[in-house]
Amino acid sequence: MKTKHQTPLKPSVTARRNVIIKRITFLLVAVAFVAIILACTTAASGRADEEAAPIYVEEIPPGYRDWRLISVAHEEGNLNDIRAILGNDIAIEAYRDGKLPFPDGAIIARLAWSYVPSEENNKVFGRPQSFVAGPPTNGVQFMIKDSKKYASTGGWGFGHFNDGKPAGEAVLKTCFACHQAGTFRDLVFTGYTP
Numbered sequence: 001m002k003t004k005h006q007t008p009l010k011p012s013v014t015a016r017r018n019v020i021i022k023r024i025t026f027l028l029v030a031v032a033f034v035a036i037i038l039a040c041t042t043a044a045s046g047r048a049d050e051e052a053a054p055i056y057v058e059e060i061p062p063g064y065r066d067w068r069l070i071s072v073a074h075e076e077g078n079l080n081d082i083r084a085i086l087g088n089d090i091a092i093e094a095y096r097d098g099k100l101p102f103p104d105g106a107i108i109a110r111l112a113w114s115y116v117p118s119e120e121n122n123k124v125f126g127r128p129q130s131f132v133a134g135p136p137t138n139g140v141q142f143m144i145k146d147s148k149k150y151a152s153t154g155g156w157g158f159g160h161f162n163d164g165k166p167a168g169e170a171v172l173k174t175c176f177a178c179h180q181a182g183t184f185r186d187l188v189f190t191g192y193t194p
Helices: 011-051 089-097 119-125 169-185
Strands: 068-075 081-087 107-117 131-145 156-162
Touching: 068 089, 068 107, 081 089, 081 131, 089 107, 156 169
Parallel strands: none
Antiparallel strands: 068 081, 081 107, 107 131, 131 156
């Protein structure tokens, strides 16, 4: 029921209210849309950063020449080298305990030298039978276990250094593919020689 003092709203006031409500609604929808776009962009860039995380070891681990010996190997064919496989304390403990997969923090180093006959030793023996490590060859290589950082390569980061400088990406791309044949030992070729 209408009283004397109430006046109906004028059409222009009602229209203005409707315009204001529509503008506020539009503004809220626009702000929500921008917030969703920003959230999606941030999430996508975070995944891109994770995917772009390096799968290669970029620095030589300090003190590796003082690590303990895991084993030695002689590679024939095109390589024809003799190798020393070294491990940090975490790797050595895992090897000794037979722990697979290797724990995060395990680092394995491979040093190689050309495999050459020892003329001096062969003179003593009277025949060619002695071979020794010659000049360094094929750089120094590392495998570093970090199951999160290197998840895309079986939890291992691979490094190859020539004269202290990282090898090119073309060389490093071959590491994981080659080591996949060693899945029986967590991608590691060399067994422990006590």
